[in-house]
Structures are given as C-alpha cells and as structure tokens.
Amino acid sequence: MDSAHASYLGLLNHAQRQAVEHPPAVPLQILAGPGSGKTKVLTSRIAHLILHHGLPPSSICAVTFTNKAAKEMRTRLQTLLGKDRVGELKMGTFHSLCARFLRKYAHTIGLSDNFSICDADEAKKIMTQLLKKYRELLAKKDMTIREGLVMSKISQAKAKGITHINFLEEVVRKYQGVSLEDMNPLELQEKITAEVYQEYETLLRKNNALDFDDLLVYGVKMFKEWRAAVAWCQHILVDEFQDTNIIQYDLMRTIAHKGCVTIVGDPDQSIYGWRSAEIENLNKMKRNFPGTCEVLLEENYRSTSAVLRLSLAIIAEDKNRIQKSLHTSHPAGKTPTLRSCSTETNEAAFIAVEIKRLVAYTGGLLQFEDFAILLRFNALSRVIESSLQKEGIPCRILGGHRFFERLEVKDLLAYLQVVDNPDFYPAFIRAVNTPSRGVGEKTLLEIASKAEQCRISHLAFIERIFDGTAPDIKPPAKRKISSFVQTIRALRDLAQKKSSAADIIQQLIKAIDYKEYLKRTQNDWESRWANVQELINFATEVTTDAQNRNAASSETPLRFFLQASSLSSEGDNDGTDATNNKVTIATCHAAKGLEWPVVMIPSVEEGTFPFARNDDVEEERRLLYVACTRAKGLLFLTHTCRRMIAGQQKDVDRSSFVENVISKYPVKLSLSIII
DNA sequence: GAAGCCAAACTTTTT
DNA sequence: GTTTGGCTTC
Numbered sequence: 001m002d003s004a005h006a007s008y009l010g011l012l013n014h015a016q017r018q019a020v021e022h023p024p025a026v027p028l029q030i031l032a033g034p035g036s037g038k039t040k041v042l043t044s045r046i047a048h049l050i051l052h053h054g055l056p057p058s059s060i061c062a063v064t065f066t067n068k069a070a071k072e073m074r075t076r077l078q079t080l081l082g083k084d085r086v087g088e089l090k091m092g093t094f095h096s097l098c099a100r101f102l103r104k105y106a107h108t109i110g111l112s113d114n115f116s117i118c119d120a121d122e123a124k125k126i127m128t129q130l131l132k133k134y135r136e137l138l139a140k141k142d143m144t145i146r147e148g149l150v151m152s153k154i155s156q157a158k159a160k161g162i163t164h165i166n167f168l169e170e171v172v173r174k175y176q177g178v179s180l181e182d183m184n185p186l187e188l189q190e191k192i193t194a195e196v197y198q199e200y201e202t203l204l205r206k207n208n209a210l211d212f213d214d215l216l217v218y219g220v221k222m223f224k225e226w227r228a229a230v231a232w233c234q235h236i237l238v239d240e241f242q243d244t245n246i247i248q249y250d251l252m253r254t255i256a257h258k259g260c261v262t263i264v265g266d267p268d269q270s271i272y273g274w275r276s277a278e279i280e281n282l283n284k285m286k287r288n289f290p291g292t293c294e295v296l297l298e299e300n301y302r303s304t305s306a307v308l309r310l311s312l313a314i315i316a317e318d319k320n321r322i323q324k325s326l327h328t329s330h331p332a333g334k335t336p337t338l339r340s341c342s343t344e345t346n347e348a349a350f351i352a353v354e355i356k357r358l359v360a361y362t363g364g365l366l367q368f369e370d371f372a373i374l375l376r377f378n379a380l381s382r383v384i385e386s387s388l389q390k391e392g393i394p395c396r397i398l399g400g401h402r403f404f405e406r407l408e409v410k411d412l413l414a415y416l417q418v419v420d421n422p423d424f425y426p427a428f429i430r431a432v433n434t435p436s437r438g439v440g441e442k443t444l445l446e447i448a449s450k451a452e453q454c455r456i457s458h459l460a461f462i463e464r465i466f467d468g469t470a471p472d473i474k475p476p477a478k479r480k481i482s483s484f485v486q487t488i489r490a491l492r493d494l495a496q497k498k499s500s501a502a503d504i505i506q507q508l509i510k511a512i513d514y515k516e517y518l519k520r521t522q523n524d525w526e527s528r529w530a531n532v533q534e535l536i537n538f539a540t541e542v543t544t545d546a547q548n549r550n551a552a553s554s555e556t557p558l559r560f561f562l563q564a565s566s567l568s569s570e571g572d573n574d575g576t577d578a579t580n581n582k583v584t585i586a587t588c589h590a591a592k593g594l595e596w597p598v599v600m601i602p603s604v605e606e607g608t609f610p611f612a613r614n615d616d617v618e619e620e621r622r623l624l625y626v627a628c629t630r631a632k633g634l635l636f637l638t639h640t641c642r643r644m645i646a647g648q649q650k651d652v653d654r655s656s657f658v659e660n661v662i663s664k665y666p667v668k669l670s671l672s673i674i675i
Numbered sequence: 676g677a678a679g680c681c682a683a684a685c686t687t688t689t690t
Numbered sequence: 691g692t693t694t695g696g697c698t699t700c
Contacts, residue, residue, distance in 0.1 A: 377687045440677045
C-alpha cells in the first residue's frame, strides 16, 4: 500500500494533497481554477478512498459532466487501481447514472424497463404536433410560438422540479377568469406551455419514453422512494459542480451517504446558466451539509503566465465574482495576439495562414493537432472550414453536427428502438417508411386511430394486419407493410437471443438494403455509409465496454447499446481522430475541460461575445475566460469590422470584454494589435 | 395518396 | 448551408 501511496500522493502539491487526504466523511468543496489539476485530484482521491480507506470500488460514485470525461477518468485510474476495480466504480453523467438504475428499478415507480430515451429532436417533433391546434388562435393574435421555446420552458421547469401538475395549477391560479382572447402574448404563451406540458407528459408515458430531463426527474423519484437502490453508496464525487442545476443537486443529496460528498467546481467557469445551472448550489451545499470544508487549487499548470494574465484580466471585469487567485510558475511566454480583420473571410484566412506559418516556423514542433479554434456557436465554423480546406489543413469538428443526429444513424436507430420498445411512436413513424414503402400521412393516421381503438401499439396493429388477424385498412396497406413487419420480427428474434448490437445492425442493413437506399437518395452517400460503419464500430466498442464492466446481464445487448447511443455526447471517434493530426474546431462549451498548445478565438465582437441573445452578460464573459484558459502557450483573439449575421451584413464592434481589458491594462498586457 | 422538387426561412451554447 | 413547406407529378 505504501508504494501505491508514493505513486499518486507524491505527485501532488500541498493543496492538491490536502484535498486528496481530506477525511472521507467530511463534506468537501474543491474550488479548482482552470488547469489546476482537478482531474488528477479527483482520480487520486478516488484511489485514496479505495487504497487507504478501504472503500470497495463499487461503493463509490463519480459524476462527470460528459461521458467522455468519465472515460478519461477511467483510463487514468486504471494504472492506479487496475481494470477490475475501475470497472466496479460507478461513473458517468447524472443522466447515465439515472438511466442505468432506472433500467434496474423501473418497476418501483411504475415504469417499464424497456423505456426509450427521447432525444431533443424527437421531443421537438412531438411538440410541433401538440402546438398545431393552437395555430389558429395564435394567428388571430398575429403571433407564433416556437416549439423550441416551449421545450426549453418545460425543460427549465423540470430542472427545478416543477411537474406539469404544479405548472398547470400555478397558471390556472394566475389567470383565473381571464379568457384566452384577453391574454397578452406572454400570458398566452405561458398558458399554452402549461397545457402542452401536460399533454407532452401524457404522450411520453404512453410512448413508454423518458426525455433527458425525465431521466433526472424519475431518477430522483426512484432513489427517494426505493432506498435499496442507493444502499451501495459510500461516497459521491461530483465534477463541474458549478454547472449542476437544482434537480441534479437534489439527486446528489439523495444518493449521498451522510456527509461523504466531494465536489469539484469553479464559479468562474460556470457557463451553463441557460440549462438552469445554479452557482448557488455551492452555498446550498454548505447549508445542507454542515461542516463542509473548502480547498482552493490556485496553481495553474497549463498556461504560460502571459495567457493566464490576459484570461484573469478578462474575468476580473466581473465585479460580482468571488475573488480567487490563480498563479503559475511557468514563464511569461508569448504575448497573446489580438487581431483585427476587415471581413470574416479575411479573419478565416488569417487563422489558416497563421496555423500553416506556425507549423512551418517551428519546424514541425507544433503540429495541426496542437491547434484549436474555439467558437461561440457552430455556425461560425463554415467560413473557417472552407479557408482551412483551401490551405490544405485537415480539421475535425467537435460536436458540430452530432453523430447520433445524422439521418443515416437515426434511420437505423429507429428500427432498433422499435424492436426494443414498440410503443415508441417517433421511432415507428420513421422506420415504417424508410426506405419508402408508400406509407404516408393518411395511412399512418388510419393506423393510429385503429391502434388506439384496440388499445395496442401501432406496430402490434400492423402486425395483426400482416397476420390476417385484423382486417386491412382503407388505403390497403398490408402489402406495403409486410417487409417492415418481417424485418422487425427477424430483428426482435435476434435481440431476444441476445445477439450483439453490431450483428443486429448488420442484419438490418441487409434486410432493408440500406446501402442501396443511401445511394439512391443521397448525393453524399459515401460519407453517410462511412457513418453507418462508424455506428457499427461504436456498437462493437460499447459491447466490449459492457463486458469489461460486468454490466447487468438481464439486459439485452441491444438495449444497452441504445442507451449508450442516446446518452453519448459525441461519436467516440476522438480516439482515432486525435492521432490523425487535425486542427480541432469546437464551440467554447464543448472545449470545457480540454487544452491545446495553441488556441484561436474568432469573432471576439459585440453580439458574439457577449452573444446578443443571452441576457446574462457575465456568463458570456466567463465563456470567453474558459476559452482563453484552454491555451497552453499561444492565444489568438481575432475580430472583424463587418460580419454576416442571419444572412445580413452588419457592422460590428470589438468585444467590450477585451476593450475594457486593453484600456485598463495597456502596458501590462501589451497586446500586439496588427491591423 | 405519396413522393419529389424547388423556394423560402432560419440559424446559441448540450445531457 | 440546411431544413421546412408548398406545389406538381406519378
């Protein structure tokens, strides 16, 4: 044990060591600035809990912000603990943790264990349907209501633990005696949201589906009502605590065993307020867990002091922030560059040429994979991508068009979802006519009403037609749906036999001749076909992962795969891509927790930083701070004077975030301004 | 009744 | 650039 001690404790500085050795039963907050080694502290603390305090690995729960972060921690812990023990640790996002236990204990709160996870896309489509009946009323008032807005209101409500019943009651009370006609647009919007929230919930339950927020809502419910589900927990660690919302906090409290709680966070890096994250949770924890101690990690091991100074100058402008320091023993390094460009095309060209120049100038010491371009939003990537392409610079886009949202992936997943959960209508509707079988809107409506009458799923109903146990419907559909029913049945057989997800997908592709379908309907079928192959790779990887982790064997491999694909933040192709030597393009949000030798941030302008549609200016400032602190050595901020915004050329000013910094620290920062 | 084609509108951040 | 909606053709 002592040699193991030396291996991880010896590598820590004083504050880090204090955090790791902090008594397990005393609640702990680790406030960790960027690059202060928080992952190292977290993994070391987990190792310490096991090796020094003798906690069984299976009694420790570590919650990360993304599944990728969990994976990273797993890898790091394997050298300290070995594969077996790491496999027993309960690690993942709040969502994946809930999903995992809901599968096991669904029955305790009246759910079926084969529930589907409804993604944002599907939820939005459902909402569009539900909002249709309000169209006329809204048109009369000369207003429209966007499903995205309603969904975010519902999501916010769920994040605060407000059920559709609470929501509706509140609205009814508020607008008692006011008719729809007399309401102003905002009131009407609230009223409609309340009504639709209710219908949305009913519909999801009928579909045997949970949306992302439901995973947390029902997770809390289950853990509260079925305490046996958390009997294993002796310590919970939560990473990125500044970005947890109310229900996630509630979840943490529910799972936590007495005071055995460790959280890691940094108020300065709170960038998910729009997802109902509450910095207040830090204070709440101090109240709810008496005796909570605090350890500050203030030494930055990532960046040069020049990068750090600029970053700190930016964040210091937030007058309400909790004062913290961050220092580094690294040398000053190169002064960050602030570059003005006339147009976005010039800006993109500058970025591309500069990358090429630096690679050549350093004689290959810097490679493409050492560069990251961090954007406020994805749409900014277009010009930059094409300019990189022009210069022959390879790039990868982190979380741009997300892998599991591609149509070819969704098509195949729809079939698998139907196989696992026939009640999940969004999947049924997609699969039944892909490839086109001549089953259109009218036919589907007829199927829906007949299925409703028999109180069975749509799939079960067309199976009856196929078997001849129910009469065919008005536009004869028996012939059209027969290949579909046969395919589903074949896949269902495979699933029940516990075939691997990869095998099932292969069979599916063959059965519906999906490659031919892609060729026929998509110009870029080749890259789409490559994604299909990637999906199969993902399925194989997930299966091996599950085997390594001795996952519950009662579950079919298919269900395990479906869950992994719903909750996966991005294609797990980053492992292969990293070795491909490519420039990374990512949003600032997606860059959280990552680092690169060179970081470039375009569009440092009013309207982008801060983004025009975010009322919380301080959060926007923190976002720029997060982006800047990703840089180890070189940092470039660029901005233009004119930019296309939603199809219109507009004059734009340099971001006030840097404007203030330049005027207040002109000498210290000495940004090289090249025009 | 379904599918395919063209014009128009819309673009924050994500589990 | 991408998705949606309306229109025409099969």
